[in-house]
Amino acid sequence: MISVIIPTYKNKEQLIKNLRHNLTYLEGCEVIIVNDYPQENLNKDLREFKEIILIQNAKNLGFGLTVNRGAGVAKNKYIMLLNSDVILSNARFKFPISSFEKNELLFAISFAQKEKGGKIVGKNKLFWKAGLMRHQKAADLNYGYNAWAEGGACLIDKDKFLRLGGFDQIYAPFYWEDIDLSYRAWKSGYEVIFDPNVIVEHHHESTIGKYFSSQTIKTISYRNQILFIWKNITDIKLLFSHLFFLFPNIIYFLIKREFSFSRGFFKALSKLNLVFQRRSSNKKTFIINDEKILKRFYE
Structure with missing residues (x-):
């Protein structure tokens, strides 16, 4: 029923360590690893894992297209996206399948995630302020609507994923692609749910922060925030607001010496x-x- 897609970039040791642990709970699932670091062939390193499918990108594609490659070969009805730095503690991720069977509009279920300090996160909301789409953690962790299914730990209806075209490569190498995909699902009439009963351990940004400077990460994040608006927002009122605040926002961030915003805009x-x-x-x-x-997200 479930094909597990694990994208990986450079972090071979962590991938293997977590894979040995997680396979205990992935029994009965198809496991697909997509290596997005072409300079390092993983055939030898993963030889002990006979049951997995390994795809090796010929060039670096970024998170979105790497996951899309895995989804393209997945044989099962549902795909679970699992970052290589995510640790499972049980097989409860299989339980939400019944929710898909009961709700034909359900696009994805996002899992609760335990961060390094033990804090539980994973439920988020989107809001519009001063010409920009912004996001923040929800006030509660109850079962219910979620702004997006987080790309590192979620379960998705594969047919709907493919119908929407999967993740958009315009956001490569990372950030906002999972928000974008879920938002397109929302606008297409589907739903995204947060399920607090499925908890995984995930230390956010632990992989990206190893290989990219904080300024590069901020610039990409701002760039993709702007691309998201230009791509997806269709309400005239919000578009006008974006244009009205665009120059003031650039000035505001420059005064704050947050040069990443203007770099991201260009x-x-x-x-x-x-x-x-x-x-x-x-x-x-x-x-x-x-x-x-x-x-x-405010009802």
Whole structure:
């Protein structure tokens, strides 16, 4: 029923350590590892794991396209996205399958995640402020609507994932691609749920922070935040707000010496042609307006 997709980049030792641990709970699942670090062939290192499927990218594709490659060969009805730095403690991730069977609009279920200090996170909301789409942790951890299914620990209906085109490579190498995918699902009439009964251990950014500077991470994050708006927002009121606040936002971040925002803006501008292509394609499936979606996270 479940195909587990594990994207990996450079962190071979952690991947192998966690794989040995997690396979105990992945019995009966198809396990697909996609190596996004072409300079390092993992055939020898993973030889002991006879049951896994290994895909090795010929070039670095980033998180989104790496997961898409795994989804493209997955044989089962549901795909579970599992970062290589995520640790399972049981097989409760299989329980939510019944929710998909009861709700034909269900796109994904996002898991609760225990961070390094023991704090539980995973339920999030989106909100609009000063011309930008922003996100924050939800006020509770109850079962219910979630703004997005986190790309490191979630269960997704594979057919819906493929119908939406999977993750968008425009966000490569990382950040906002999982928010984007779930938002497109919301706008297409599907639902994303947070299930606190499935808990995994996940130390966020532990992999990305090893290989990218904080300034690079911030620049990519701001770039992708802007791309998300240009790609997906269709409500005229919100679009006008974005344009109205754009220059003041640039000035505001410059005064704060947060130069990553302006760098991210200009990097987003370089992808404007791709943005227009995506908007044209996405609007064909969008049936829910932005205001209605955002209200769901505050009901």
